[in-house]
Amino acid sequence: MQNNEFIKGLPNDLFIDGKFAPALEGGRFDVIDPATEEAIASVANGSEADAMLALDAAERASAAWAATSPRERAEILRRAFDLMMARSEDLARLISLENGKALSDARGEVAYAAEFFRWYGEEAVRQKGSVSVAPSGTNRILVEHQPVGICVLVTPWNFPAAMATRKLGPALAAGCTMVLKPASDTPLTALALAQLLDEAGVPAGVVNILPSRRSGSVVSSMLHDPRVRKLSFTGSTEVGRILLKESADQVIKTSMELGGNAPFLVFADADLDAAVDGALIAKMRNAGEACTAANRLYVESAIAGEFARRLADRMGRLVVGPGTAEETEVGPLINQAAVDKVDELVRDAVGKGARTLNGDMRPTGTGYYYQPTVIDNIPADAAILQEEIFGPVAPIVRFDTEDEAISLANATEFGLAAYVFTGDLARGLRVSERLESGMVALNRGVLSDPAAPFGGVKQSGIGREGGHEGLLDYTESKYIAVDW
Ligand code: NAP
Numbered sequence: 001m002q003n004n005e006f007i008k009g010l011p012n013d014l015f016i017d018g019k020f021a022p023a024l025e026g027g028r029f030d031v032i033d034p035a036t037e038e039a040i041a042s043v044a045n046g047s048e049a050d051a052m053l054a055l056d057a058a059e060r061a062s063a064a065w066a067a068t069s070p071r072e073r074a075e076i077l078r079r080a081f082d083l084m085m086a087r088s089e090d091l092a093r094l095i096s097l098e099n100g101k102a103l104s105d106a107r108g109e110v111a112y113a114a115e116f117f118r119w120y121g122e123e124a125v126r127q128k129g130s131v132s133v134a135p136s137g138t139n140r141i142l143v144e145h146q147p148v149g150i151c152v153l154v155t156p157w158n159f160p161a162a163m164a165t166r167k168l169g170p171a172l173a174a175g176c177t178m179v180l181k182p183a184s185d186t187p188l189t190a191l192a193l194a195q196l197l198d199e200a201g202v203p204a205g206v207v208n209i210l211p212s213r214r215s216g217s218v219v220s221s222m223l224h225d226p227r228v229r230k231l232s233f234t235g236s237t238e239v240g241r242i243l244l245k246e247s248a249d250q251v252i253k254t255s256m257e258l259g260g261n262a263p264f265l266v267f268a269d270a271d272l273d274a275a276v277d278g279a280l281i282a283k284m285r286n287a288g289e290a291c292t293a294a295n296r297l298y299v300e301s302a303i304a305g306e307f308a309r310r311l312a313d314r315m316g317r318l319v320v321g322p323g324t325a326e327e328t329e330v331g332p333l334i335n336q337a338a339v340d341k342v343d344e345l346v347r348d349a350v351g352k353g354a355r356t357l358n359g360d361m362r363p364t365g366t367g368y369y370y371q372p373t374v375i376d377n378i379p380a381d382a383a384i385l386q387e388e389i390f391g392p393v394a395p396i397v398r399f400d401t402e403d404e405a406i407s408l409a410n411a412t413e414f415g416l417a418a419y420v421f422t423g424d425l426a427r428g429l430r431v432s433e434r435l436e437s438g439m440v441a442l443n444r445g446v447l448s449d450p451a452a453p454f455g456g457v458k459q460s461g462i463g464r465e466g467g468h469e470g471l472l473d474y475t476e477s478k479y480i481a482v483d484w
């Protein structure tokens, strides 16, 4: 067993106005290690009253922070990147403990998460407006980008660091102040980031972190406070719909990174080794708990049997165990409900005639584990093709033509990520353009990149995070009509 004593030295209170403090009403909640099902920390449970204190702090800090030079904000972000890299091992261990993911995944997440600080440090000083002559010739059109103002940021548990820095980085670069509410399954990483940003020189009140089990009422109270100008939410489509409605009351600017149901297309002309490698990463990174995870694998009939056999072999050899053990490749899922949901989807498919190639075990014992599973011969009406699996299960469906593959892939309300494997680049680009998704990985199993616009179409979301677009989402365009 690992020594997890270091958790005791980490912050576990609310972070408001540059200080860690317990919740006003004094409540706390436990954070559970998914590998042992034991509590590893007790965290302050923020209330609506704490949310108002956080907004007060964000408001006080707002004008001065917006007035800092872009260079100053850039240097702070760069220091945050350096600090994060210097502490990457500790942070990875923390992520692994509270989320369950394998250390190798957690290390990958820390590097990815830190890069949002570096990238947005670099973007902070590249904020361009424009000047043009009005078509009538009577005046100039001047456009500049101003910080949107106070932001409410709400993040999920599956990437406790990266989903936070993907919002904190651009909001800081743009000159906004903010209150972040992390998922209550994984609040410790966000609190560790608060400490790190404080050390990097972020002034008091600019970033406030508000763990809370009362997410509905706490977030709602902030969305109904006239000082709030922006909501950036990453989480399920179900909760996203609720928050879009709540945001309507005060016409708050929203960015929504919601659920996915990514199709993974393999054509018979693909490099089969590359396709299997890609599928393994796209399916198994984070034990399948990623919004970009390959959810439905559509494979051309001629190679489907061989593809399924190879993927099942690779998935069956993955080492399942506690995330913090060095040899582990697949950690436990986040909680019992996640395991139950995955199991239910597998049962439904098998009940309707699908065949499991490996896995297919309801795990027993301690920890929220699910065995990596490949399922072939999935009937079209299986729930697993419509819902986000969020676990280590790969359903395989056969197709015969390009048009059929595209229509199967697009037959979902989601549209976040898609994957295409083919040896024919023209086909790859043609298919990529016809897929209804915000992002496509062509002959690759990974697509997330802080320098690229990440986001979905259809019910997978609104807006983009990452790239220059991610910065613009934290600004408003100010148009000034000028005569001179
Ligand atoms: P979730 O249940 O929607 O929760 C996300 C966040 O919203 C958490 O902080 C949660 O707090 C909070 N929340 C829950 N109910 C709320 C309410 N009524 N009002 C305000 N806030 C509320 O999602 P999750 O289970 O944590 O994460 C998994 C989902 O996130 C998946 O659907 C996945 O696809 C999606 N995701 C999307 C992206 C993307 O970029 N598109 C990235 C990662 C994950 P509590 O934890 O306290 O309930």
Ligand code: MG
Pocket: none
């Ligand atoms: Mg949840």
